[in-house]
Amino acid sequence: MVSALAEAADAFAARAHEQEVLRDRARPGTMVHHHHAHSATLWRSAEGSLRARIGELGLGA
Secondary structure, eight states, X not given: OHHHHHHHHHHHHHHHHHXXXXXXXXXXXXXXXXXXXXXXXXXXXXXXXXXXXXXXXXHHO
């Protein structure tokens, strides 16, 4: 179970990175820039939640 969560967290990190690259290529202040920035934030948040849960499971093992 922990390995599946770690794989998902890694996938979320990759998606966040993709969105950050797209954000950095977009012109600041545009809807495209805002969209990619928001998406990157959501992916990073999801990754952080999973990594926290992995940590909790690791401590309980």
